[in-house]
Amino acid sequence: xxxxxxxxxxxxxxxxxxxxxxxxxxxxxxxxxxxxxxxxxxxxxxxxxxxxxxxxxxxxxxxxxxxxxxxxxxxxxxxxxxxxxxxxxxxxxxxxxxxxxxxxxxxxxxxxxxxxxxxxxxxxxxxxxxxxxxxxxxxxxxxxxxxxxxxxxxxxxxxxxxxxxxxxxxxxxxxxxxxxxxxxxxxxxxxxxxxxxxxxxxxxxxxxxxxxxxxxxxxxxxxxxxxxxxxxxxxxxxxxxxxxxxxxxxxxxxxxxxxxxxxxxxxxxxxxxxxxxxxxxxxxxxxxxxxxxxxxxxxxxxxxxxxxxxxxxxxxxxxxxxxxxxxxxxxxxxxxxxxxxxxxxxxxxxxxxxxxxxxxxxxxxxxxxxxxxxxxxxxxxxxxxxxxxxxxxxxxxxxxxxxxxxxxxxxxxxxxxxxxxxxxxxxxxxxxxxxxxxxxxxxxxxxxxxxxxxxxxxxxxxxxxxxxxxxxxxxxxxx
Amino acid sequence: xxxxxxxxxxxxxxxxxxxxxxxxxxxxxxxxxxxxxxxxxxxxxxxxxxxxxxxxxxxxxxxxxxxxxxxxxxxxxxxxxxxxxxxxxxxxxxxxxxxxxxxxxxxxxxxxxxxxxxxxxxxxxxxxxxxxxxxxxxxxxxxxxxxxxxxxxxxxxxxxxxxxxxxxxxxxxxxxxxxxxxxxxxxxxxxxxxxxxxxxxxxxxxxxxxxxxxxxxxxxxxxxxxxxxxxxxxxxxxxxxxxxxxxxxxxxxxxxxxxxxxxxxxxxxxxxxxxxxxxxxxxxxxxxxxxxxxxxxxxxxxxxxxxxxxxxxxxxxxxxxxxxxxxxxxxxxxxxxxxxxxxxxxxxxxxxxxxxxxxxxxxxxxxxxxxxxxxxxxxxxxxxxxxxxxxxxxxxxxxxxxxxxxxxxxxxxxxxxxxxxxxxxxxxxxxxxxxxxxxxxxxxxxxxxxxxxxxxxxxxxxxxxxxxxxxxxxxxxxxxxxxxxxxxxxxxx
Numbered sequence: 001x002x003x004x005x006x007x008x009x010x011x012x013x014x015x016x017x018x019x020x021x022x023x024x025x026x027x028x029x030x031x032x033x034x035x036x037x038x039x040x041x042x043x044x045x046x047x048x049x050x051x052x053x054x055x056x057x058x059x060x061x062x063x064x065x066x067x068x069x070x071x072x073x074x075x076x077x078x079x080x081x082x083x084x085x086x087x088x089x090x091x092x093x094x095x096x097x098x099x100x101x102x103x104x105x106x107x108x109x110x111x112x113x114x115x116x117x118x119x120x121x122x123x124x125x126x127x128x129x130x131x132x133x134x135x136x137x138x139x140x141x142x143x144x145x146x147x148x149x150x151x152x153x154x155x156x157x158x159x160x161x162x163x164x165x166x167x168x169x170x171x172x173x174x175x176x177x178x179x180x181x182x183x184x185x186x187x188x189x190x191x192x193x194x195x196x197x198x199x200x201x202x203x204x205x206x207x208x209x210x211x212x213x214x215x216x217x218x219x220x221x222x223x224x225x226x227x228x229x230x231x232x233x234x235x236x237x238x239x240x241x242x243x244x245x246x247x248x249x250x251x252x253x254x255x256x257x258x259x260x261x262x263x264x265x266x267x268x269x270x271x272x273x274x275x276x277x278x279x280x281x282x283x284x285x286x287x288x289x290x291x292x293x294x295x296x297x298x299x300x301x302x303x304x305x306x307x308x309x310x311x312x313x314x315x316x317x318x319x320x321x322x323x324x325x326x327x328x329x330x331x332x333x334x335x336x337x338x339x340x341x342x343x344x345x346x347x348x349x350x351x352x353x354x355x356x357x358x359x360x361x362x363x364x365x366x367x368x369x370x371x372x373x374x375x376x377x378x379x380x381x382x383x384x385x386x387x388x389x390x391x392x393x394x395x396x397x398x399x400x401x402x403x404x405x406x407x408x409x410x411x412x413x414x415x416x417x418x419x420x421x422x423x424x425x426x427x428x429x430x431x432x433x434x435x436x437x438x439x440x441x442x443x444x445x446x447x448x449x450x451x452x453x454x455x456x457x458x459x460x461x462x463x464x465x466x467x468x469x470x471x472x473x474x475x476x477x478x479x
Numbered sequence: 480x481x482x483x484x485x486x487x488x489x490x491x492x493x494x495x496x497x498x499x500x501x502x503x504x505x506x507x508x509x510x511x512x513x514x515x516x517x518x519x520x521x522x523x524x525x526x527x528x529x530x531x532x533x534x535x536x537x538x539x540x541x542x543x544x545x546x547x548x549x550x551x552x553x554x555x556x557x558x559x560x561x562x563x564x565x566x567x568x569x570x571x572x573x574x575x576x577x578x579x580x581x582x583x584x585x586x587x588x589x590x591x592x593x594x595x596x597x598x599x600x601x602x603x604x605x606x607x608x609x610x611x612x613x614x615x616x617x618x619x620x621x622x623x624x625x626x627x628x629x630x631x632x633x634x635x636x637x638x639x640x641x642x643x644x645x646x647x648x649x650x651x652x653x654x655x656x657x658x659x660x661x662x663x664x665x666x667x668x669x670x671x672x673x674x675x676x677x678x679x680x681x682x683x684x685x686x687x688x689x690x691x692x693x694x695x696x697x698x699x700x701x702x703x704x705x706x707x708x709x710x711x712x713x714x715x716x717x718x719x720x721x722x723x724x725x726x727x728x729x730x731x732x733x734x735x736x737x738x739x740x741x742x743x744x745x746x747x748x749x750x751x752x753x754x755x756x757x758x759x760x761x762x763x764x765x766x767x768x769x770x771x772x773x774x775x776x777x778x779x780x781x782x783x784x785x786x787x788x789x790x791x792x793x794x795x796x797x798x799x800x801x802x803x804x805x806x807x808x809x810x811x812x813x814x815x816x817x818x819x820x821x822x823x824x825x826x827x828x829x830x831x832x833x834x835x836x837x838x839x840x841x842x843x844x845x846x847x848x849x850x851x852x853x854x855x856x857x858x859x860x861x862x863x864x865x866x867x868x869x870x871x872x873x874x875x876x877x878x879x880x881x882x883x884x885x886x887x888x889x890x891x892x893x894x895x896x897x898x899x900x901x902x903x904x905x906x907x908x909x910x911x912x913x914x915x916x917x918x919x920x921x922x923x924x925x926x927x928x929x930x931x932x933x934x935x936x937x938x939x940x941x942x943x944x945x946x947x948x949x950x951x952x953x954x955x956x957x958x959x960x961x962x963x964x965x966x967x968x969x970x971x972x
Contacts, residue, residue: 418508452493453500460501464672465510 001041003249004203012253019257020183028150028177035159046121049086054156056082057131061138061145072139079135083128090121095324123163125321129288131156134170136292143171151177160250166264166284181258190440191255196458197439198248201241203466204423209238212410220391228399235385236378237424240269267431272369274338277377289314312336327392331383338376419465498669505668511675528618540625549579551603557626561599565622567615568633572606575845586855594871594879611637612765619769627778629867631858635785635805636844638762759804770816779867782809783858786823819865826857
């Protein structure tokens with residue numbers, strides 16, 4: 001079920017109403033049923049994958065707690081094998097199979113293993129990582145195993161964040177299923193505003209800009225110069241609005257029911273460095289990699305060369321997490337390279353800064369850093385969005401060539417462009433205002449007439465300015 | 480004031496502020512633009528279609544550019560020697576693919592000027608693509624006041640529509656108090672946008688619908704379709720985008736992902752009740768209204784019977800289930816109320832019927848330039864018979880016939896009657912739209928792709944045809960003729 005569908009607009013209020021009507025002790029049953037229904041709307045049979053993953057991790061967790069620490073490893077390996085096995089089968093098998101086939105063909109060796117003809121289960125990377133974090137936490141003894149199978153199943157399948165995160169930690173989300181959640185008007189309003197803001201990002205900005213991006217990136221040989229530049233800027237906005245929009249809707253809908261999900265985005269394009277960008281972009285994934293991969297590898301408390309290797313491993317795997325394609329691998333590698341490179345150039349950059357007296361103009365220096373960081377990220381997005389490596393290199397080769405004054409409309413008419421620009425302006429203004437306070441707090445602090453007017457206006461704005469194309473799914477669904 | 484009343488007032492006032500702000504914002508960015516809705520909604524059909532302008536101390540009526548009917552300018556005060564004709568109808572009358580410079584109205588003007596050099600003729604084509612009798616009636620009510628010598632009605636192709644659309648087109652009598660509200664709503668961008676979202680757009684062209692709603696990138700896979708398209712093409716069912724729906728309906732869709740999205744469309748395409756008796760009643764009502772008006776004001780009226788390319792339509796029964804009905808209505812009205820009717824079906828039947836499809840039509844309905852010429856000739860001879868103009872002796876007429884320059888027509892018709900021209904443009908359009916996100920973008924793509932193909936290979940026949948087609952469509956006739964000459968030299972078709 002898509003968040004931006006009529007189906008969800010009916011489903012969600014019904015769930016909320018029944019959620020608050022049902023006694024606390026039975027609520028998990030209802031929420032679990034609703035979550036499974038939410039997932040089954042996409043493809044019914046794939047619910048068994050979630051159930052299998054749930055059962056394996058549930059029993060592995062209990063067994064890990066029941067045995068001494070030295071014997072826990074085999075249960076952790078079972079959990080890892082089951083979850084990563086699922087991920088490999090559905091997401092990576094064809095990629096590696098293709099790579100092997102090419103390699104074998106190169107040496108004229110017959111290779112018979114065919115590709116799997118299966119559909120990638122929506123959100124598989126999200127829920128497998130979520131359950132893995134639980135298993136690892138239990139293994140480390142950082143939390144107790146969950147004894148209530150139903151609650152644990154709900155933790156794996158909780159519908160607001162099931163298919164595209166945020167990837168929640170068991171220590172944070174599981175206890176919330178035991179808490180009593182009463183109806184709270186303020187939470188309802190906060191959650192509602194966040195949901196509408198998420199819809200704004202998705203329907204008004206992301207889906208509209210997707211038209212431009214798809215048009216150029218799906219026909220790269222037909223375009224050059226300025227078109228690539230415009231489409232790449234559009235994609236940077238599209239992917240941010242698409243993914244953070246989803247997160248906002250997820251967090252907002254959970255908040256209405258009384259659950260707090262972690263913040264997944266914190267105005268990432270205002271980052272002054274790549275390392276800061278990763279503290280603001282897809283926070284739930286970057287902290288997952290930090291806690292369960294980077295730190296176990298030794299983090300930065302190892303020799304310098306090993307630290308750099310650790311960074312590269314984390315970012316290459318992060319790239320692979322996004323998709324089985326060389327473009328994602330390069331995207332991850334590029335970000336790893338940025339970070340490694342920044343460690344080498346740290347002193348040099350400080351010298352340049354003092355040489356050009358940039359330290360005296362703190363604000364200008366910040367703006368300069370934000371612009372540079374944004375464009376480095378933009379370079380990465382070209383690989384991320386391109387349909388193939390050859391397309392990405394074609395774009396890079398031609399992005400600064402043959403600038404033509406005649407810019408095509410890219411499938412949007414004049415008023416659609418005005419709407420897109422206006423919406424982006426609104427986004428920037430809100431983000432600027434959000435430096436000190438969240439949007440819901442800003443709205444809440446206004447006099448009642450202004451507060452209500454803003455709420456109504458936001459809803460009307462999203463409805464009327466929305467770009468409704470139901471073929472445009474959330475980008476992160478594919479991961 | 481009680482608290483609940485205060486709260487309600489605050490919420491009400493806030494809603495009003497939000498609505499006004501949204502309206503202002505939509506107006507500021509002109510969204511949705513009039514052009515967007517023109518095709519689909521009845522609002523657009525509201526008069527006036529003409530505006531009064533002053534040129535060199537003389538007053539003229541000029542087509543309102545926002546109303547998207549062909550540009551026409553004619554003096555408010557008609558001179559004694561002027562014969563003023565208004566043409567009303569849908570795309571066939573409009574001159575689909577040719578517009579102002581190729582419709583039957585255009586050829587009628589040329590013919591009349593040749594016949595009567597001493598007189599001045601104002602043939603004002605107010606036809607509009609997709610217009611049925613409901614919207615034509617709106618234009619009619621306005622132009623009847625512009626001193627016409629004759630009104631020609633060429634209707635019948637756009638009458639089979641869904642219930643919703645007709646509801647929008649019918650002028651319902653409303654109370655004066657509500658009229659103000661209606662007026663505000665009619666001119667509200669916000670209401671228009673909400674209306675667009677709530678009411679599903681009507682289908683005016685099956686091909687358009689295929690392009691707009693079905694051929695989304697993830698749905699349409701040319702590789703799946705190509706062999707089938709070749710097959711359908713070979714049996715000459717595919718003609719143009721307009722009837723893309725026809726061949727889509729013939730295709731096996733079982734291999735298409737998301738084929739469920741196609742189902743509502745296919746159901747609509749095959750809807751048996753498309754020509755509903757109530758549409759017949761509405762058609763009758765509208766035509767009677769126009770006859771009443773003409774008879775009251777003593778303005779001669781002429782019907783042109785509905786015409787179609789029956790060579791192809793043997794395969795297209797579904798789309799023409801109401802064909803006989805509309806023609807029957809026109810015939811009976813013509814007899815009952817003494818309105819002359821040009822039976823175009825018999826005009827075309829008298830020609831070599833097996834050749835009709837190739838020589839006179841672009842597709843199943845729309846005529847090429849020769850087809851438009853034939854209609855012009857039939858119409859002119861009919862209103863000479865009506866004694867609206869002086870009779871011309873037959874011997875003189877024969878001599879005049881020779882003087883009417885048909886060379887240009889033939890050159891252009893040669894170019895356009897080739898059925899592969901529309902087959903290719905249809906196919907190319909589908910391919911392009913598969914990648915493109917809008918019709919406009921698709922057209923830009925076609926021009927770009929074709930130009931690029933010609934750059935690489937000047938003998939790329941399909942690309943030349945495509946580009947030439949666009950030249951014709953956009954009125955760049957000289958360019959089209961150049962393309963045609965090049966094609967003759969290069970390909971000798």
